[in-house]
Amino acid sequence: MPNSTHIVYRKSSWWKLNQQRLTPWIFLFPGLLLFLVYVIWPIFNSLYISLLQWDGLSPAIYVGLTNYIELLDDEYFYISLLNNLKWLILFMLAVPIGLGLAVFLNQTIFGIRLIKSLFFFPFVISQVVIGIIFSWFYNPRGVIGPFLDKIGLSNYAILADENFATYGIIFAGIYPQIAYCMILYLTGLNNLNTDQIEAGRMDGAKGLSLFKNIILPQLKPATFLAIVVTVIGSLRSFDMVAIMTQGGPYGSTNVLAYYMFETALSEYGYRMGYGSAIAAVLFTIMMFYILFFIYRMYQSEKKGL
Amino acid sequence: MFPIPIQKRPLINRISYKILVPVSLFIWLIPLIGIMLTSIRGLGDITAGNYWGIPSEFLLFSNIKDVFQNTPMLSYIINSFKITIPTVIGAVAISCMTGFALASYKFKANLFIFFTFIAGNFVPFQILMIPVRDLTFQMGLYDTVTGLVLFHVAFQTGFCTLFMRNFIKALPNELFEAARIDGTSEFNIFLKIVVPLTRPAIAALSVLIFTFIWNDFFWATVLIQGQHAMPITAGLKSLNGQWVTVYHLLSAGSIIAAVPPVIMFFLMQKHFIAGLTLGASKG
Numbered sequence: 358m359p360n361s362t363h364i365v366y367r368k369s370s371w372w373k374l375n376q377q378r379l380t381p382w383i384f385l386f387p388g389l390l391l392f393l394v395y396v397i398w399p400i401f402n403s404l405y406i407s408l409l410q411w412d413g414l415s416p417a418i419y420v421g422l423t424n425y426i427e428l429l430d431d432e433y434f435y436i437s438l439l440n441n442l443k444w445l446i447l448f449m450l451a452v453p454i455g456l457g458l459a460v461f462l463n464q465t466i467f468g469i470r471l472i473k474s475l476f477f478f479p480f481v482i483s484q485v486v487i488g489i490i491f492s493w494f495y496n497p498r499g500v501i502g503p504f505l506d507k508i509g510l511s512n513y514a515i516l517a518d519e520n521f522a523t524y525g526i527i528f529a530g531i532y533p534q535i536a537y538c539m540i541l542y543l544t545g546l547n548n549l550n551t552d553q554i555e556a557g558r559m560d561g562a563k564g565l566s567l568f569k570n571i572i573l574p575q576l577k578p579a580t581f582l583a584i585v586v587t588v589i590g591s592l593r594s595f596d597m598v599a600i601m602t603q604g605g606p607y608g609s610t611n612v613l614a615y616y617m618f619e620t621a622l623s624e625y626g627y628r629m630g631y632g633s634a635i636a637a638v639l640f641t642i643m644m645f646y647i648l649f650f651i652y653r654m655y656q657s658e659k660k661g662l
Numbered sequence: 663m664f665p666i667p668i669q670k671r672p673l674i675n676r677i678s679y680k681i682l683v684p685v686s687l688f689i690w691l692i693p694l695i696g697i698m699l700t701s702i703r704g705l706g707d708i709t710a711g712n713y714w715g716i717p718s719e720f721l722l723f724s725n726i727k728d729v730f731q732n733t734p735m736l737s738y739i740i741n742s743f744k745i746t747i748p749t750v751i752g753a754v755a756i757s758c759m760t761g762f763a764l765a766s767y768k769f770k771a772n773l774f775i776f777f778t779f780i781a782g783n784f785v786p787f788q789i790l791m792i793p794v795r796d797l798t799f800q801m802g803l804y805d806t807v808t809g810l811v812l813f814h815v816a817f818q819t820g821f822c823t824l825f826m827r828n829f830i831k832a833l834p835n836e837l838f839e840a841a842r843i844d845g846t847s848e849f850n851i852f853l854k855i856v857v858p859l860t861r862p863a864i865a866a867l868s869v870l871i872f873t874f875i876w877n878d879f880f881w882a883t884v885l886i887q888g889q890h891a892m893p894i895t896a897g898l899k900s901l902n903g904q905w906v907t908v909y910h911l912l913s914a915g916s917i918i919a920a921v922p923p924v925i926m927f928f929l930m931q932k933h934f935i936a937g938l939t940l941g942a943s944k945g
Binding site: 381385387388389392398400402404460462463464472474475477478484485487489490491500502532537541544554567572579582589593595596599600617621629635637640643650651658 | 667714756789790792812817820848880895902923931
């Protein structure tokens with residue numbers, strides 16, 4: 358008996374000594390475990406699968422870089438890549454438009470809070486719903502129909518026009534993104550340094566020059582965040598494409614995110630290896646942004662420590 | 663204050679601003695107004711092409727009733743709640759712990775782990791898709807709510823950890839030090855000091871994650887197949903395929919799907935925006 362109490366005592370003193378060192382790991386354990394299993398490991402696993410020929414059921418065959426070589430000759434891959442680029446470039450418009458809206462709405466009139474929330478509305482709603490709304494909107498027998506008739510474009514369906522369908526989807530996708538950028542800038546405008554603005558005004562800065570030289574630099578954190586979320590938003594275009602066109606007509610609205618899904622998990626086949634190769638390309642593109650973001654955060658962490 | 667408060671402008675500007683704001687709001691919301699109008703119409707209006715005129719019948723409630731009676735909408739909504747609520751609780755609870763660990767302890771791997779969480783959070787879903795689907799299959803959780811929730815919790819842990827860590831880091835460190843000197847154990851510091859102080863962050867994260875997960879479509883498509891576990895986003899998509907011509911019902915369904923996140927947003931607006939704009943005002 359005395360022996361056992363002795364052990365308990367020693368245990369607790371060992372714990373007391375190492376508590377500071379061990380506690381963070383105990384707290385990290387569940388989160389880190391889940392994250393490693395569901396996020397980190399799958400990334401490497403996908404990169405490995407991209408070297409296989411595999412339908413998900415029968416034994417996989419190692420084929421080296423064959424999938425990537427096939428990508429080089431795949432017309433749909435290039436269409437998707439080009440569409441991703443269109444998404445990215447046009448999505449960037451959400452940043453200045455959001456800024457414009459924020460400046461426009463940054464007033465204190467009766468009901469402005471409600472008005473700002475209503476402007477923000479599209480972001481709260483699911484992209485699936487936004488996609489359905491715009492499909493209905495674009496339908497020549499739908500909401501836009503009467504207007505199309507007036508301008509002599511009756512029965513024009515943008516989503517069925519392989520030259521313009523992508524722009525139709527991007528327009529729908531950018532709608533909630535503008536709302537997001539707007540809210541970022543509204544917060545930024547709310548936290549401006551009043552003294553600097555007043556000093557600027559004293560010096561005679563007005564309108565555009567005040568905006569360019571004093572306001573915009575102060576909005577830099579908001580701009581940075583707006584660009585980061587917009588780039589990521591533009592690369593996550595899956596929902597909109599899936600709802601509005603499923604990549605059609607003739608694959609003209611495909612983006613990497615949707616093309617990958619289609620290759621790996623749809624009636625067009627279960628080509629896990631090829632799908633993973635597409636995902637790997639998408640991942641590589643995204644990685645540049647992630648590293649850029651991490652680098653920025655690391656810099657500010659170093660300053661903070 | 664930028665721009666100059668409208669009250670300090672000439673009368674003419676003030677008046678035109680007050681007209682311009684509601685007008686632009688109306689234009690901005692045209693797509694949403696369009697779908698709301700459609701949802702109260704009957705089939706007669708739709709086939710007659712009356713999309714913008716005054717609805718000839720007010721059928722919102724009967725359309726909603728139709729949707730619930732003729733489609734599995736009710737079970738989709740219940741599934742959405744069954745997926746969303748456990749995910750919110752799980753992700754927030756786990757990230758309180760990870761956030762605390764990364765914010766208040768110095769150890770070698772600290773920043774590395776923190777950045778791993780952030781980087782993972784930005785990764786495109788497609789690079790995770792096949793392994794996660796396989797894993798879920800192997801655990802026997804494919805096509806179940808549990809399988810989807812487990813993944814969501816894991817993935818959201820990235821963003822939530824970033825959020826909680828930065829919030830806890832901004833708390834005064836003296837609080838923890840004082841408690842330690844008093845002999846409070848690390849677990850009690852977490853439970854009695856950190857958790858109560860992070861309540862605003864917990865609220866902000868909860869509304870954000872609720873909205874993200876409620877609106878998730880991709881993972882619902884990848885990990886769920888049958889109606890019994892399908893959330894409302896995937897459900898709407900399948901209705902979209904079946905109902906090409908009955909847009910009034912589809913509109914009613916879309917509105918039903920949008921209601922919970924919209925209510926959440928209006929009730930918790932301050933927290934929601936605080937969460938989204940984290941970092942927008944400071945470097």
